[in-house]
Amino acid sequence: GPGTTPVIEKFGVEGGLVDQNVRVAEVGGRALFFSDQGSGVYRFGVTEAAPGGAPHRGFYRDPVLSPVVEAAGDTLKAVAEDDQGNVWLAYRSRMEVAEPTGDGHYRVTPITALHYPKSDVEMIRREGEVIWIGSGETLLRYTWQPEAEVVPLRVLVREVSDSDTEELLQAGRWGPGAAATSAVLRVPFASNDLAFEVAAPLFNQLEDLDYRYWLEGYEAGWSDWMGQTRRVYKNLHEGTYRLHVQARDGLGRISEVTAYTFIVRPPWFRTWWAYTLYVLFVLSLLYFAWKYRQMVKIRHLAEEQAKQLAQEQQVRKRLEEANAQLQVANERLQQANKLKDEFLATTSHELRTPLTAILGFTEVLKYELPEDSPHREFIGIIEESGNRLMETLTSLLEFAKLRAGVMEVHRQPVDLLRSTTEVIRMFSEGARKKGLELELIPPPEPVYALVDESAYERVLSNLVSNAIKFTEEGRVTVAFSREGDRVNVHVQDTGIGISEAFIPYLFEEFRQESDGLARSHEGSGLGLAITAKLVDLMAGTISVQSKKGEGSLFTVSFEAWDGPEGEDRQPVRKRVVREEGTGSSSVA
Secondary structure (H helix, E strand, O other): OOOOOOOOOOOOHHHOOOOOOEEEEEEOOEEEEEEOOOOOEEEEEEEOOOOOOOOEEEEEEOOOHHHHHHHHOOOEEEEEEOOOOOEEEEEOOOEEEEEEOOOOOEEEEEOOOOOOOOOOOEEEEOOOOEEEEEEOOEEEEEEOOOOOOOOOOOOEEEEEEEOOOOOEEEEEEEOOOOOOOOOOEEEOHHHOOEEEEEEOOOOOOOOOOEEEEEEEOOEOOOOOOEOOOEEEEOOOOOEEEEEEEEEEOOOOOEOOOEEEEEEEOOOHHHOHHHHHHHHHHHHHHHHHHHHHHHHHHHHHHHHHHHHHHHHHHHHHHHHHHHHHHHHHHHHHHHHHHHHHHHHHHHHHHHHHHHHHHHHHHHHHHHHHOOOOOOOHHHHHHHHHHHHHHHHHHHHHHHHHHHHHOOOEEEEEEEEHHHHHHHHHHHHHHHHHHOOOEEEEOOOOOOOEEEEOHHHHHHHHHHHHHHHHHOOOOOEEEEEEEEEOOEEEEEEEEOOOOOOOOOHHHOOOOOOOOOOHHHOOOOOOOOHHHHHHHHHHHOOOEEEEEEOOOOOEEEEEEEEEOOOOOOOOOOOEEEEEEEOOOOOOEEEO
């Protein structure tokens, strides 16, 4: 009562306050404490007891208004309550009203019409919903109408101009979701430096409007927020662009996106008709270049043909001269071959007569001399040498006849086993003396072939003789086989064999694998050549398989005869026709 001395109790940070510059307002019939440093809203009273402690008096955080103030994200400057229980909250740059919802909470509504300088604010409540707001030299009286419509924030593109010449290219109002007041702007390439003017028509928002821009087709994304209402883009390439604009007011509200589409036309040298001209020009160049190359190519070709024709004429002239010389040489060679063959045949024939006499007298001397005469050895040497010479002369005479084309063969059915047996019998004694086994493997059934019997025995004699000559130990085997309409005769030995390199030359006349002083066996080199020609005369074939040091296998093949044994058949006559000067023969 009057005259009573009040008791003053001091509270500070230790009492729950966290800041200095604490202000006091009455809300809900109780004191409300807050600080303009932004540390929250507090009440004074008995606080709840901490675990293990007792309740005490002090300041505590208001559980209802503190979340509202903290959600604003701004500095609270003043608080006032009107007659309706609405709490007015004045922040550093804006005003909000917190209306009670009846369940102990508030619904916050921003007052967009109130705008004042950013400074200290004081509020005084009067009757009704009238609030007096003071800020420095400014005093505002505000009556709040909750049902007032909030004007939405939107941004418009007002005009487009050339930023260099300031020439107005298009004017109007382009907003979000609204069609342009005129057709899409088509800017010539010479005016590709463009300036865009934008505006946000909000009359109760006098400042703190920010804008951001994004030119689709030129920029990767949105620009930063800025207060400029003019945006300039330089050196735009031809193409279609879309300008996106947004505005943001001081309360943080962001408008819808306004999009403005325009087209920058290409320069004349990049238009479709210019490219068409370029293509036509390039095609013309390519065509004329191709025509020129064709002309050059044809000219070069004509020159080359002329040179080639001249060269061909020279070559033809030289060939004619060479052919004439070759013709003369060929005629001379033919004459020489003819003389050689005649000389060979005559000489062989003339030598056979005295040699036959020598061999005859040698045979007589062998019978007249006693067995123990020392001269019998010399007589044997004379006989052996004479027989070898006679064999050589016989080969030369046969070869001369074959080359001269005068030898005839008579193909008729021949029992090959019988003829082969006769040949084997002739060489059996020589093979025995050399320690070799001469074996004839007879066929399981009779074998007949169309051959000349004498020529066949000569062929087989040459093959068996060579096999015995070139075999030092082992055996010589003669066997038969049948393949379809052909009969094969095989002569195999275990002799010295033939090198693979010499086989292609084996049937050439006067060719031997060992020559000169290195020769290990006697011979004229005509046996296999005569054999091959005789086989060819009888329409047969001859082949050889051999490996050096492992022996050889000669195979002759003739046409088989399947008629009954002893059937009369007309002999088939064939003779060699020699082509003079060529060294080749054909069978007729």
